Amino acid sequence: xxxxxxxxxxxxxxxxxxxxxxxxxxxxxxxxxxxxxxxxxxxxxxxxxxxxxxxxxxxxxxxxxxxxxxxxxxxxxxxxxxxxxxxxxxxxxxxxxxxxxxxxxxxxxxxxxxxxxxxxxxxxxxxxxxxxxxxxxxxxxxx
Numbered sequence: 001x002x003x004x005x006x007x008x009x010x011x012x013x014x015x016x017x018x019x020x021x022x023x024x025x026x027x028x029x030x031x032x033x034x035x036x037x038x039x040x041x042x043x044x045x046x047x048x049x050x051x052x053x054x055x056x057x058x059x060x061x062x063x064x065x066x067x068x069x070x071x072x073x074x075x076x077x078x079x080x081x082x083x084x085x086x087x088x089x090x091x092x093x094x095x096x097x098x099x100x101x102x103x104x105x106x107x108x109x110x111x112x113x114x115x116x117x118x119x120x121x122x123x124x125x126x127x128x129x130x131x132x133x134x135x136x137x138x139x140x141x142x143x
Contacts, residue, residue: 001028031128034081037074038133057122057133063112065139070108073122073133081124081131088118112139 011022038058045063052068075081085092085107101108121134
């Protein structure tokens, strides 16, 4: 359906007993392009206690290995966009409870090593289109 289909519709039924009419009004709500709430900040965390940190997607983070990092990907759009996660060119699926947790709009890196450094992308997909935002995460030092 498109905006051209908006309007009043009537269904008329007629037989030997008479006629009845049912009227309805139809509106069309078109999908909107997904929007990702992202950040363009640089965060450096060298806390030896390795306390967990949470940042918005789009942030550039440098932290000590073993520092738990959670990326958030808050999205808006109609209908509600589906959120996905990618590291480098590989889609992140499922959950490895010891290493990472993928939830609706969050990616948590729990037990990080230098090999977990890289580009992490959040994608938001809906009938209105697709949007993406990227964070560069760098882990340094020994755990």
